[in-house]
Amino acid sequence: MSWDDSITGSTVRPTRPDRRAYVPPFLRNNNYNIGFTVTTSFEKSKQYRSATDHRFDRPERDRLANPFEIAERFDELEVTENNEIELGINFDAYEDIPVETSGSNVPPPVNSFTEIDLGKAVNDNIKRCKYVKPMPIQRHAIPIAMAGRDLMACAQTGSGKTAAFCFPIISGVMRGQLTQPAWSRRPRVASPVALILSPTRELSCQIHEEAKKFAYQTGVKVVVVYGGAPISLQFSNLEKGVDILVATPGRLVDMIERSRVSLRMIKYLALDEADRMLDMGFEPQIRRIVEQMEMPPPGARQTMLFSATFPTEIQCQKHLSSRWNGIGIEFLRFCDQWILWYPPEFLESSCPDTGFCETKKGADALEHWLCMNGFPATAIHGDKVQMERERALKSFKSGVTPVLVATDVAARGLDIPHVAHVINFDLPKDIDDYVHRIGRTGRAGKSGLATAFFNDKNTSLAKALLELMQEAKQEIPPWLNQCAETSSAWGSSGRGRRYGGSSAFTCDTPETTNYAADEEDACSEYLEA
Numbered sequence: 043m044s045w046d047d048s049i050t051g052s053t054v055r056p057t058r059p060d061r062r063a064y065v066p067p068f069l070r071n072n073n074y075n076i077g078f079t080v081t082t083s084f085e086k087s088k089q090y091r092s093a094t095d096h097r098f099d100r101p102e103r104d105r106l107a108n109p110f111e112i113a114e115r116f117d118e119l120e121v122t123e124n125n126e127i128e129l130g131i132n133f134d135a136y137e138d139i140p141v142e143t144s145g146s147n148v149p150p151p152v153n154s155f156t157e158i159d160l161g162k163a164v165n166d167n168i169k170r171c172k173y174v175k176p177m178p179i180q181r182h183a184i185p186i187a188m189a190g191r192d193l194m195a196c197a198q199t200g201s202g203k204t205a206a207f208c209f210p211i212i213s214g215v216m217r218g219q220l221t222q223p224a225w226s227r228r229p230r231v232a233s234p235v236a237l238i239l240s241p242t243r244e245l246s247c248q249i250h251e252e253a254k255k256f257a258y259q260t261g262v263k264v265v266v267v268y269g270g271a272p273i274s275l276q277f278s279n280l281e282k283g284v285d286i287l288v289a290t291p292g293r294l295v296d297m298i299e300r301s302r303v304s305l306r307m308i309k310y311l312a313l314d315e316a317d318r319m320l321d322m323g324f325e326p327q328i329r330r331i332v333e334q335m336e337m338p339p340p341g342a343r344q345t346m347l348f349s350a351t352f353p354t355e356i357q358c359q360k361h362l363s364s365r366w367n368g369i370g371i372e373f374l375r376f377c378d379q380w381i382l383w384y385p386p387e388f389l390e391s392s393c394p395d396t397g398f399c400e401t402k403k404g405a406d407a408l409e410h411w412l413c414m415n416g417f418p419a420t421a422i423h424g425d426k427v428q429m430e431r432e433r434a435l436k437s438f439k440s441g442v443t444p445v446l447v448a449t450d451v452a453a454r455g456l457d458i459p460h461v462a463h464v465i466n467f468d469l470p471k472d473i474d475d476y477v478h479r480i481g482r483t484g485r486a487g488k489s490g491l492a493t494a495f496f497n498d499k500n501t502s503l504a505k506a507l508l509e510l511m512q513e514a515k516q517e518i519p520p521w522l523n524q525c526a527e528t529s530s531a532w533g534s535s536g537r538g539r540r541y542g543g544s545s546a547f548t549c550d551t552p553e554t555t556n557y558a559a560d561e562e563d564a565c566s567e568y569l570e571a
């Protein structure tokens with residue numbers, strides 16, 4: 043069955059094994075003799091490349107060019123043998139979580155995608171994605187965005203924010219009938235009508251993949267530009283025409299300065315991980331993009347900010363519009379969390395080769411230690427070139443290496459299905475970073491677990507962590523209460539505020555994510571994006 047046919051077919055593929063009987067990817071590897079073989083999508087793509095020089099084999103090429111194919115082949119990994127973990131979207135998990143909205147004349151939420159006039163092509167793609175009904179953030183945000191209102195949406199990690207801003211943008215571009223190549227108006231200058239900014243290269247690529255799926259056969263062209271990849275290839279992609287541009291700020295500014303991209307046609311501006319974009323080193327770049335680079339003013343463009351965390355100061359700053367008449371949405375829920383007291387010496391003695399996860403070197407060392415101890419692992423951090431970062435993510439997603447050790451470069455936005463466990467070997471300084479890290483598990487209403495090792499170095503995070511655990515109705519170890527009391531003597535650090543603290547990071551895998559990073563690492567990675 044082709045993707046074109048799939049919307050008329052059953053939502054369950056007849057050949058797919060029972061998803062309920064989930065076996066962790068590392069147990070499916072050929073190296074473990076458990077009686078069956080899995081060919082990963084990554085291996086398949088390698089086979090495809092080597093098996094053909096059938097460059098002109100159109101059907102095969104088209105099949106691979108179909109954006110839906112990527113997700114579909116990844117789904118094939120879900121080969122199962124026994125009944126352990128129930129998978130699938132758990133809408134019930136959201137039922138008891140209120141969605142709060144603020145602002146005037148808020149358009150009412152919808153209960154189904156068909157209630158919204160997204161256009162037939164987009165609705166077909168929603169069916170191809172097997173999205174049966176909108177997630178809560180989509181129920182609220184899509185009608186608001188479709189009504190042309192500015193929006194600041196704070197919704198939990200993994201709750202479907204990407205579709206919440208992509209659907210209205212794609213639908214709006216379709217309605218605008220901007221079908222001719224944008225560059226044709228000024229030769230070699232791309233003039234997209236929508237701009238989606240995100241802080242990391244990996245997240246931009248992921249948004250691009252998602253948006254391409256949602257825009258399949260709509261005529262809307264989506265292009266991504268990001269640092270660390272050849273700019274000439276991205277120029278030639280832009281020259282083929284672009285309606286929606288997904289970008290990291292650094293590369294975008296570079297392209298604007300070279301007069302290869304113009305923002306004067308922008309009607310839709312979306313900032314994913316908006317708090318990060320308006321924080322740290324990004325703010326000057328975002329200011330330039332929004333205020334100085336031909337970007338139409340508020341009112342002439344629609345602005346949408348999305349994140350799972352919005353520090354109070356960002357909510358108060360009207361960075362993007364002095365005439366903010368937008369709507370706010372809040373929808374939060376957290377995965378299960380364990381906080382364990384572990385003195386730093388314990389971690390050091392567990393992993394004698396390293397200063398354990400306080401630096402990018404530490405992440406590499408943890409990766410090495412895990413591999414030596416029988417846990418196939420891969421690491422992603424800012425010292426790796428882009429190709430290595432992408433290779434690490436692919437290897438993790440495909441299940442070849444079921445443990446990913448990562449710095450904060452992978453903390454936000456990355457949607458990797460079936461990550462069951464996130465481990466913070468070192469806690470971040472900032473509670474918002476913690477929220478994003480643990481958000482790599484428990485996505486789309488699934489269950490997930492986050493474990494953190496806490497020690498003396500993390501006391502400045504104690505109060506915020508305590509509040510978060512209370513909000514999430516988690517069991518709180520008595521020592522955390524004491525730490526929080528002591529640390530509040532130095533000042534409060536409620537959720538949404540920035541803190542001082544320790545280093546480190548966790549990583550994600552289809553099974554486990556361990557973060558190991560330091561502040562310098564996180565900063566430089568975001569800045570170089």
Ligand SMILES: Nc1ncnc2c1ncn2[C@@H]1O[C@H](COP(=O)(O)OP(=O)(O)OP(=O)(O)O)[C@@H](O)[C@H]1O
Pocket residue numbers: 131172173174175176177180197198199200201202203204205349350454455456457481482485486
């Ligand atoms: N209506 C829906 N029905 C089923 N699955 C959905 C629906 N909407 C989104 N999803 C899936 O839910 C997962 C999480 O979505 P997404 O990555 O957009 O979350 P997010 O809120 O942006 O997360 P983060 O805060 O980490 O960036 C994705 O795999 C996506 O395909």
